[in-house]
Amino acid sequence: MPFSIAPxxxxxxxxxxxxxxxxxWRKNNRARRVALRIDPQAGRIVITLPPRGSRQAGLALLRGHESWVAERLASLPPALVIADGNEIPVFGQPHRIVHDRGTRGGAAIxxxxxxxxxHPDFLARRVRxxxxxxxxxxxxxxxxHMAAQFRARPAAVRIKDTHTRWGSCTADGTMMFSWRLIMAPRFVQDYVVAHETAHLRHMNHGPDFWTLVExxxxxxxxxxxxxxxxxxGLLRIS
Incomplete structure (x- = not known):
């Protein structure tokens, strides 16, 4: 379950x-311990503190894992801006962004x-x-389509911009997918959607779940x- 982030x-x-x-630095009222992770989209270190956690404890955790953190940051792909002339993938295939001021209709593939x-100021937003x-x-x-194969149906499908998950499924059948997944090849999309659809039947990762996925x-x-x-690399596109 995603963290509940306090203000x-x-x-x-x-x-x-x-x-x-x-x-x-983030304060999470539900956290029980200090947590450290890398935000690959922003290329930043995220330290989450429980209600009584201190920044000193967070820094101690960081220094204890400094080599790992430095290696992860150094290995991140270069950031790519959605801008005129740049290329981004759609269904795994590169597409060049072309700004055509004289036309209407937003963005189209x-x-x-x-x-x-x-207006060029709104180009990135229109593409997203x-x-x-x-x-x-x-x-x-x-x-x-996949859910119908075992007589199920998603309650809803949501598209979000998540940093740590490509998809999720809640107990009430609401499915979430990262919009960035549309940039991946179709076989990757097929697997991620199948994984989350299987959670409509099995809210776990047990043997029956993986059998259904396959x-x-x-x-x-x-x-x-x-x-x-x-x-x-997809997370570094913004």
Whole structure:
């Protein structure tokens, strides 16, 4: 279950492994211990503190794992901005962003191009909105099709911009997918949607769950390998 984040959140610079980095401090009233992770999208260190946790405890945890943190930060792919002339993947295929001020209609895919109209200040937002809409249509249809194979149905499908999950499914059958998943190849999408759809029947990762996943998709091993290798790059697109 995702953390419940209280209002306190701020950032400060820090030197890790001889390199300049940023810590984001978060206070989580449900946390029982200090937690450390890397936000691959923003390229920052996130330290979550329980109600009585101190920043000194957070820094001690960071220093105890400094080599690991420095290695993870150094291994992050370069950040890529959604901008005119840059390329981003859609269904795993590169698409060049082309700003066409003289047209209307927001953003549209004309493979291998994403054509974007309007004022350049709104280009990135228009591209993201278009990809979110595409993700909703694609993943909703896939989830309904897969769920029908074992007489289930998602209660709802939501598209979000998550930093740590490609998808999730709640106990009431609400499914969530990262909009960035639309940039991955179709076989990766197939696996992630199958994984979350299987949770409509099994809210665990037991043997029956994995058996159902493998009846819904043949791509488990291939897709998990791709996400481990290439997924951080998708998180660096903004």
């Amino acid at each position: 306190m959140e701020d950032a400060e610079p820090v030197i890790v492994g001889g390199l300049q980095a940023t810590i984001v 004309e493979t291998p191009v994403i054509r974007v109209s309007g 909105d278009m990809l979110r809409d595409l993700a909703f249509r694609e993943f909703s249809a896939m989830a309904r 009846t819904l998709t043949p791509y488990r091993a291939e897709a998990t390998s791709w996400l481990h290798r290439e997924g951080p």
